[in-house]
Amino acid sequence: MAVIDAPHVFLIFGNGWIATQIKELLLAKKVTVITSQVRTEDREQVLSELSYHKPTRVINCAGVRGLPNADWCEDHKVETVRSNILGVLNLVDCCFELGIHITHVGSACIYDNDPVHCPDGKAFTEDDEPFYAGSWYSRSRLISEKTIRHYPNLLLLRIRAPIAADLNPNNLITKLLNYKKLVNLPASGSVLPNLLPGAILLAENGVTGIYNLISPQPFTNNEIMELIKKYIRPSQSWENFELDDMHKVLKAPRCHPVFDTTKLVSKLKELGYEVKDTHEALEDLFIDMKAEGY
Numbered sequence: 001m002a003v004i005d006a007p008h009v010f011l012i013f014g015n016g017w018i019a020t021q022i023k024e025l026l027l028a029k030k031v032t033v034i035t036s037q038v039r040t041e042d043r044e045q046v047l048s049e050l051s052y053h054k055p056t057r058v059i060n061c062a063g064v065r066g067l068p069n070a071d072w073c074e075d076h077k078v079e080t081v082r083s084n085i086l087g088v089l090n091l092v093d094c095c096f097e098l099g100i101h102i103t104h105v106g107s108a109c110i111y112d113n114d115p116v117h118c119p120d121g122k123a124f125t126e127d128d129e130p131f132y133a134g135s136w137y138s139r140s141r142l143i144s145e146k147t148i149r150h151y152p153n154l155l156l157l158r159i160r161a162p163i164a165a166d167l168n169p170n171n172l173i174t175k176l177l178n179y180k181k182l183v184n185l186p187a188s189g190s191v192l193p194n195l196l197p198g199a200i201l202l203a204e205n206g207v208t209g210i211y212n213l214i215s216p217q218p219f220t221n222n223e224i225m226e227l228i229k230k231y232i233r234p235s236q237s238w239e240n241f242e243l244d245d246m247h248k249v250l251k252a253p254r255c256h257p258v259f260d261t262t263k264l265v266s267k268l269k270e271l272g273y274e275v276k277d278t279h280e281a282l283e284d285l286f287i288d289m290k291a292e293g294y
């Protein structure tokens with residue numbers, strides 16, 4: 001008798017920008033998706049939610065990243081710890097107890113360039129030990145990753161500077177449009193419309209471990225501004241400043257790491273999915289934005 005696999009039931013924690021994009025992709029695939037309203041740090045409620053919905057896949061998009069930017073976390077340290085450390089650990093551990101695969105959307109801002117790792121040198125792989133704790137946000141992500149990374153039921157996806165075809169306040173495009181001056185350093189980022197379908201494939205296939213959910217080539221803020229000008233804001237202008245000047249107007253420093261994506265690209269190729277080169281993914285995204293009237 002042929003064995004037919006039951007379709008997955010996805011339970012998503014977090015109901016923000018990235019959760020909404022993942023939910024839309026899952027709904028388009030006609031997969032059952034439930035969005036939880038439970039706080040991730042509440043163990044009893046998380047366990048009861050998991051027992052009630054019996055998901056085969058959990059996706060954690062809950063967390064704080066600060067608005068308008070990560071400086072918020074400097075003034076909200078306890079809220080940051082509760083969501084980004086306690087909540088993440090609790091959710092991963094509850095899933096472990098119940099034998100459920102969980103995908104955690106984490107952050108890649110847990111590295112910074114050094115003399116060896118830089119745009120003209122080596123890129124950080126998943127095997128490099130993360131270390132960057134320059135801001136409270138990065139510190140929370142660093143502690144969380146180091147705490148959960150050995151759970152066998154976990155797929156940990158690191159994203160950085162996410163970009164999608166909208167003007168959500170979390171989108172790098174919106175942030176760049178709102179900043180008075182921009183630094184112009186090459187760094188890695190996540191072009192979500194190309195990467196999130198791959199993330200879902202990894203989850204569906206029960207892949208575990210750490211992956212840099214990052215587009216392959218680094219880019220600069222000026223490259224994004226040029227695309228903004230080319231496709232959606234022809235009269236856009238901007239000014240650059242140096243990293244030292246940027247640090248003077250921020251509460252906490254930022255990192256500009258460059259990542260290796262070989263592991264992600266080859267795993268997704270195995271699963272029949274192509275990670276686009278960054279420039280191609282960005283052009284496609286801005287073409288969509290223009291078509292949608294942004």
Ligand SMILES: NC(=O)c1ccc[n+]([C@@H]2O[C@H](COP(=O)([O-])OP(=O)(O)OC[C@H]3O[C@@H](n4cnc5c(N)ncnc54)[C@H](OP(=O)(O)O)[C@@H]3O)[C@@H](O)[C@H]2O)c1
Pocket residue numbers: 013014015016017018019037038039040041061062063064065082083087105106107108159160161162170171
């Ligand atoms: N966007 C970025 O720049 C970026 C970059 C790297 C990584 N990430 C990570 O990716 C994840 C999703 O980002 P996003 O841009 O979608 O953020 P978002 O739009 O701010 O959404 C975050 C969601 O998490 C919920 N949340 C926060 N703490 C929670 C908790 N303890 N329990 C349950 N829900 C909680 C929020 O709900 P409430 O508003 O009700 O609290 C909100 O629905 C976050 O963890 C973020 O740190 C984001």
